[in-house]
Amino acid sequence: MDERSRPGWFTTLVSRRAVLATGTAALATPVALTLGAAAPSDSASARTGTVRKITMYAEALPGNLYGYGLEPGKATIPGPILEIYEGDTLEITLVNNTDRRMSIHPHGVDYSVDSDGSPLNASFNNPGETRTYIWRSREMFLASGRRWMPGSAGYWHYHDHAMGTDHGTLGIARGLYGALVVRRRGDILPDEQFTVVFNEMSINNQVAPNTPIFEANLGQRVEWIAIGHGNQFHTFHLHAHRWADNRTGMLEGPTDPSQVIDNKDLNPGGSFGFQVLAGEGVGPGAWMYHCHVQTHSETGMSGIFLVRAADGSMPPGAQEAIDRFRGHAHGTAATATPEPVPTQVPADAQGQHQHPPSG
Amino acid sequence: MDERSRPGWFTTLVSRRAVLATGTAALATPVALTLGAAAPSDSASARTGTVRKITMYAEALPGNLYGYGLEPGKATIPGPILEIYEGDTLEITLVNNTDRRMSIHPHGVDYSVDSDGSPLNASFNNPGETRTYIWRSREMFLASGRRWMPGSAGYWHYHDHAMGTDHGTLGIARGLYGALVVRRRGDILPDEQFTVVFNEMSINNQVAPNTPIFEANLGQRVEWIAIGHGNQFHTFHLHAHRWADNRTGMLEGPTDPSQVIDNKDLNPGGSFGFQVLAGEGVGPGAWMYHCHVQTHSETGMSGIFLVRAADGSMPPGAQEAIDRFRGHAHGTAATATPEPVPTQVPADAQGQHQHPPSG
C-alpha cells in the first residue's frame, strides 16, 4: 500500500496537532514519550523503524524554474517537507518529468552509493526516467570511550545534485530543494512549519515583496527550517524571537551551555531549525525576518512573520505594516539592485507539508 | 528618579569589581548567587525584574559619523554597553539629535511592535523627535516535552534600523550600534569589558593603527563582546587566549561538549561574547586581535590587546610592539587597499561602560 494514500500524509497548512488527533495510535504513542523515558538504544539496529514509500515528481514550473512535488502537477518551491523519526526509512520513487538530467540528494541520513544522487556515483535520473532512492536513519549508539555516535535527528534538507553540472548547480538555482526533518522519539511536534531557503539573493527563489508571509496565531508552536544554497553567504535574523543554537532550538535545562541567538549564519549546503512560540512575550504583529547582510535585505531578502491574535484575527497595525512592505522600495537610489531571480511559484508553495504518517 | 543618576551607572574604564564594591547590596546579592543556587523559575513571569529607565542621545560626530550616548554631547562609537539581568526591563527614551530619521533596534530581548525600531512597524524617531522604546527580558521557562524555552541571557547588541534605508544601513555604517548584555542570575561579572564591532572593513569604524588598544592587567577577568555589521564576512581571532563556543565562553564541567576556539565567524547581525583571564598561562604582552581573513587584517582590521603586568606596569617588549603596530604598513604593494571608512571618534569611545545599577 502506498503510504501517500493514508490520512495525514498530504496536509496543507493544517495544524500538526490536528493531524495527530486524527492520526493513529501508532504515531501518537512515540510522540507522547519524553526524551527521558525514551532511552536511546544501545545499537544502531535495535529499534526497527517504519519504511515509508513515497513518489516524488520533478517538474518544470513557470519562470524557467523547477520543483519537486508529491503529485503530478503539484511541484512547489521549496519542495514538500519530508519528515521521519530516527530509525525510519524513506523509499523515494523519483519521477523525472523534466527534460534534463536530475536527482535527489539528502543531507543527514544514510544511503548507499546507489542513492547518493551524484553523477560521481552514476546516481541520477535521465530525462523522463524514474529511479528509486532509499534513505535510512538511525538512533544514536554507544561507541567506545563512553561517547555516542550521533543519530540522524536534525533539520536537514534535500536537493538536486545532477542538473546542469555534477553538483546540481542549475537544479538548485532553479528551485530543486526542500526540507527534511528527522526527529528523535519524544521530540515536540510543532503546530506550524516554515521552510526558508536563502538561495543566492532570494528567499525560496522569491524577492521582496513577493517573499513568503508566514502566518501563525499567538502562542502557536512554530518550527522554522532554514536552508542555505548557492554561492552567497547570508545571516538569518528573526525579529522578536530567539532560539538556542543547538539541535532543537530549546534548552535541555539550566546547565545546557548553548548560546541563545536570533541571528545565524546560513550558508550554502547548511541548514538548521528551531521552534518558537509565536509572539510569546512580545505580542502579535508583523515581524520581520531577513538576511542581516545590509545589501541583501535591501535588495529583497526580507519577509514577514505575521503573528495573528490568538483567535486568528489581524492585530492592530499589521495590515499597515504589510502594505508598507508591499510598497517597499528595497534600498535607496544609491544601492544597485541586482536582477531578481525568477520568482513565479505556485500559490500553495508554502503550504505543502508532509507529516510522518502512522506506522 | 532617573536611574542614570545613581552611582555606578556611568562608569568609564573603571574596574567592574570596584563598581560592585562601591555599589549597593541590592546588586551585590544576586551577583553572589551561583547558577546552581539560582534555579530558573517555572514560568516566564515568576521573577519580576527591575525596570531601568535611561535616556539615550543620537548625535552627529566628526567625520560624517553618528553615535549613541547616555548624555548629550557624549555619543561614542560603539555606543555604551547596556547591561541587565534576565527579568529586567529597559525603558529607553531615545532623543534624536540628528537631522535624519533613525531608531534603536535590539537583538535578543522582548519588545512589542511599537518598540521594534523598524520603519515596517512605523517605529522610529523623525529628526529631532524623542521616542521611548521598551525592551523586556525573561528567564528560561519549562515548555512541554521536558525542554526549556530559552531566556534572554546573551551577548546581544542594538543598532539603528531606520537611517538611510528601512534596514538602517546608513546608520549602522556610520556608527549607530552598541553592545547589549543580558546576564543570568549568578553569572560571573568581569573586571573589564571590550566591545569589538567588525563593521564593513573596520573595527568600531576605525582601521589600524587607529583601532582600539584594549588594556587589562595580568589575571583580570576580561569580557569581550564581538558584533558583526555591514556587508562583509569576517572571522575574529584573538592571540594566546581561547574560549568555549557557548553562551559564556566557559565550560559547565567535564561533560560540557562545547568546542573550544580562538577564531570565530563574525558576520552581519551576529554577536557573541566570552570571558578570559588576561594573559593567563601566557603572560603579559601586546597580543594581537584581528580578522583572520588575510586581506582584511592587512588592510586595517587588526588591533592590540595589551596585557600589562599584574601591577599595571608595561611588560618588556610591549611598547616596542605597539610602536611597530603604529608604524604598520598594512599590506604589501601588491594588496589593493580599499578606501577606509571614516574613523574619527571621540577619545573615550572605548571607555563608556554602562553597568546595571542597583535595583
Add this chain to the structure above:
Amino acid sequence: MDERSRPGWFTTLVSRRAVLATGTAALATPVALTLGAAAPSDSASARTGTVRKITMYAEALPGNLYGYGLEPGKATIPGPILEIYEGDTLEITLVNNTDRRMSIHPHGVDYSVDSDGSPLNASFNNPGETRTYIWRSREMFLASGRRWMPGSAGYWHYHDHAMGTDHGTLGIARGLYGALVVRRRGDILPDEQFTVVFNEMSINNQVAPNTPIFEANLGQRVEWIAIGHGNQFHTFHLHAHRWADNRTGMLEGPTDPSQVIDNKDLNPGGSFGFQVLAGEGVGPGAWMYHCHVQTHSETGMSGIFLVRAADGSMPPGAQEAIDRFRGHAHGTAATATPEPVPTQVPADAQGQHQHPPSG
C-alpha cells in the same frame, strides 16, 4: 633524547591502533582512561605533562610553494599533524631553510610573546635562521562561579605568520600550514587522520582532480581535521557521514544538545575536527567531500573519501567513480574558472602523521 627517534613518532599512513599496539605502555595507559574516570584537575598546573621536543624544517617546494616537515627534504602541504595531550608542552626548533622571513604560529595553545610567531612581537625566523618556539597546553580548571576555564583540547592548527606580510599571507597562500590536535586524557584515538585545508580556492593547495583521495576501510575510525585559510568563505560537506557540532563530533549522551551536521562553515583561521566510522550504515564506496558553495565545488574544491571494503578491497563501482572524477570537467562553459593556485606537492603529502610519542 630527541623524541623524534622513538618508535611511533614518525608514521606514514599506518593505522593508529597499530601505532598503539607497537607503542609503549606509557601511552596506552592514559588512552584507556575514560573521560569519566579522568577527572579534570582543579588547577591548571596539577597534572604535569610531557615535554616533547621536535625540529621542524620550512622549505621551498616545487611550484613556488613552501611546506613544513619533520626532516630536511620532507616538507609537505599540509605540514605534519602535531598531536599532544592536554598538559603537554611542544618545544619546536624551527629551521628556516627558505630565503624569506617566516615563522610558526599556533592556535589554541599557550605561548609567551616570544613564541607568538608574529612580527608584531619580533617572533619569527629570518632566512636561514633557526628559532625555538614553545607551545604549552593545559587541562580545564575551575574558576569562580562554578564554571570551568576551558583547557587546550581541540582540533587546532598552525601556520606561518610572517612571510610576505605581518600576517603571513604569502606563507599561508603557498602552503605553510598544518593541523595541531590537543587531546583530553581519555579521548578516543582514531585509526586514520585526514587534514583538509580550504585555502583560497584550493584544498591543500590542490584543485580537482588532484585533490586528495582519502582512504579507509569500512568501519575504521577516521578523524577529519578541517582548517580554513585565505580570503574566501567556504562550507565543508561530506557525503553519507555526519557528526555532532561540538568538540569531538560525538555526543556525550542523550541530553547532549549539540546539533548533528554534515556541512559546516570553514572560514579563514577557523578549524574543527570530528571522527566518523568509515562507511558505517552506508557501506563502502567513493564518497564525495567538497565545498558546498556551488562555484567552489565546480572549480575544483571537491575530492573523494574512498571507503574500501573491510578487507581493504575496492568496492564495486568505486574505481569507475574515481575514473569519472579524474575526467571531471569542473563546471560548465558558463562558469568562469579562476586561475588555479600552484598545486604540485610531494607524493606523500597526506601521509606524514605525527602521533604523540610515549611520555
